[in-house]
Structure formats: C-alpha cells, structure tokens
Amino acid sequence: MTIAQPQRQPGMPRFPRGVLFDLDGTLLDSAPDMLATANAMRAERGEAAMTLAQLRPHVSRGSRAMVGAAFPALQAQARDALVPAFLAIYERELGRHGTPFADIEAMLARIEADGGRWGIVTNKPEYLARQLLPLLGWEQRCGVLIGGDTLPERKPHPMPLLHAADALGLAPEACVYVGDDRSDIEAARAAGMPSVVALWGYRLPEDSPREWGGDVMVETPGELLDPARWPALAG
Template identity: 50%
Template sequence: MKWRDRELQAVLFDLDGTLVDSAPDLVAAMQRLCLELGAAEPDAAAVRAAVSKGGRAMLRRGLPGLDEPRYEALLPRFLDIYAADIAGLSRPFDGIETLIGAIEARGARWGVVTNKPGWLARPLLERLGWSRRSAALVSGDCLAVRKPDPAPVRHACELAGVAPQHCVYVGDDLRDIEAGRAAGLYTVAAAWGYLDGEDPHAWAADWVAPTAQALQQALQLDT
C-alpha cells in the first residue's frame, strides 16, 4: 500500500456492501414482493450477491426469466417495500463504526458516494446515526450522471472541502474503483462486500482491503 506518504483529509465510501450490510432488508423486500406476485421464493444468496449492482440486478436474480419492461415496472414497488423498513435488519459491517470513529478522531472527514437514490440513502444514514457525522452524501440522483462516472466522487470532495489527491475512495464494485480512480483519489476495493463472484484484485484498485480493520491499520488510524 502506497498511501503512507500522503496527508489524509477524507475517506469516501460506497454505501451498500461497503459501509452497510443492507442485504438482509433488501432480501426481505424481495421475498415480500415475490409473495405479493405469487412467485416462487427468491434465491436469497443470489439476491444478496447482486446488491451492489442495484435494484434491477436484484430483481433479475429474485424473479428470473422476466423481460426488461417487466423489471422496470416492478422496480418502484420493490423499492417502496424496501423503504418501508429500510434499516430493520441492516447493520454496519464489522469494524466500520470503529473505522469512521478513528477517521473523525484524526480530524479527517468521511462521506458517502452511492448510486442509491437520495430518498433511500438519506433515511438509511439517519437510522444508522450517521447523517450529521458525514461530511458529504452524494446519491445516485444528485447529478445527471452516476458512478462509474467520476463526477459524483469529485462532487463529494467539493462538499467535504477536501482535495482529491488527499482522499481515499472505498467500494465493493468495479464501478466504484473506476469512478474513484478517474476522480484522482486513492482507491481501495472492499473485499468484505458483495463481490458477486468477482475478483477485486482484477479491478486495478490501488489496494484491496480484506477487512475494515485492515484498512484502518493501513491508513495509520489505529486508536
């Protein structure tokens, strides 16, 4: 890891699969949707693996064999069911609370760049007690483009008042690494996330972190 020679000003994170294990609530929402439709019980493991790919990808896993217009039609209902109990089962991944506390103790900032729409991302951060602590939240509907475009990551740096070259971006999907790299940040692949069978070492991230605890140590944030 070659971060050590830089001054750390901020750490930006993807949300689902990086900061938060939100899969239990999303799987539960898919189960309720399938029940409403009279469809077969969804493959929970397959839905979980697709969480970082977004709602449409989860619908394809939970209700395989439909055509794309049908998935588009079902997406609002799926998200409404999820929103009704957005943090009933969702929890920060192991070590995340300690990591963000260590970032704050260092006097650095942290924020979120997610493709999740704001009407879902904001209440999730609120329920987790993070909304007032986060220096930036850039959701999927903040700008005209989303990750892997670098603009949302750059916008988060601006909101946090930090320079990209002094920031780290952490995510569990290839598009996170592509966005962070193009925005000029040091990129970390979160190997604890929803990798969907992909090898994060193939994403050309600056580093692959096996755990949040390992990331904390690598950034010299030990408390």
C-alpha cells in the first residue's frame, strides 16, 4: 500500500537529512517476541508463563535483563549462563509476534519522501537485527544498520552513532537519534547528535526520561509525522 504524502510548500519545516533509530521499543514493538522466548524457557523449567506487563519494561535493557526478569531467583552467574539459550529461542520467534509501532511506517515514508535517509543503531546483536529487516520490508530502505556487536563499543558509547552518521555521509549534528532508553540519549549527547526521547517505548517504573537530557520528548510516533516536532538542526 502506498502512503499518500502531503505536498511540501516552500518555507515548510523539513525532516532531518539523517535519522537514526533504536530498534526494540522505538521502531519495533518486539516485546511479544521476547515474551514468547521467555515463556518457552520458563515452560522448559516447569515455570508458569509470565505476562507481557512483567517483561515489557525490561526489553530495552537487553537479553541479560530479560533473563533476569524471567528468572529473578537465579544468581547473576546462573542468569548469564542462560543468555545463549535465550538468544537461540528468540531467533526462532523473531518477527512472529511483534510489529512496528503505530505510525512508524508512515513516519519512515515521510522521511524518505522529503529526501531524508534513515538507519538503525541498536544494542541487539547484529545478526538478529539484520534478520528482521526483510521480515519488515526494510532491507532496501534502511541506510545503515549497526548492532551491539558490530563495533568495539556499543551504546551509550558514541562510536556506533558516529559510525552510522558517517555511513550515511552526514555529520553527526546533521542527524537525529531517536531512542527509548537512557543509553540512547547519552550516546547521542556524547556524539554531538540531537535526540528524541521515544516515550512510547520500554521503561522501568523508576526511569525518569526528563532527566536524560534529550532535546525533544515525544509521546507517540504519530507526533513525528510533523517535521516541526523534530529537534531544530543547525544550518
């Protein structure tokens, strides 16, 4: 289905030339895939299924955090030993239950129609993130994909964002990073890149997004259909 694009009049705000996104909790509501994974592991160990509400806040913190939420009684070393099994089962469940958040597809289409480019910088292992792209129809549209193991450093280090901006042929300050976790915003700030806090994503109750120092806070992806809601860029 082709998404109709509004005509841009002279003087109207434009979307950033480059937009980099976190994946889980920002572009993709992947918590249902993660829940299927956690519950498969719990069933193997005779544990009752956990709920989406129990797991969802931990998704942006990665596989170790989700294993910890699924098996809170285990010591750290025992939980860490379960991470490879979690990733193996998740690969099987990949893309089977989760979907892009509402209005994400329309937002990406607006960015593209305005001449912008976009990419993904995630702490998910690259091999898993890359498998998702064709399932979402994004493999030809995503300008760059950086996973948590692509480079020697991962978020909140700025290296992945700087590398991704360079791959798009843009200076960091000409891009915007959109993410739902403190590490996303810290990475953007360290890279000199304006940021958007995605409040629709995954957060623990004690998280305080207003303290993260993002340039813009947005409640829903639909707000980003308006280029005026994005951070102002120099030049």
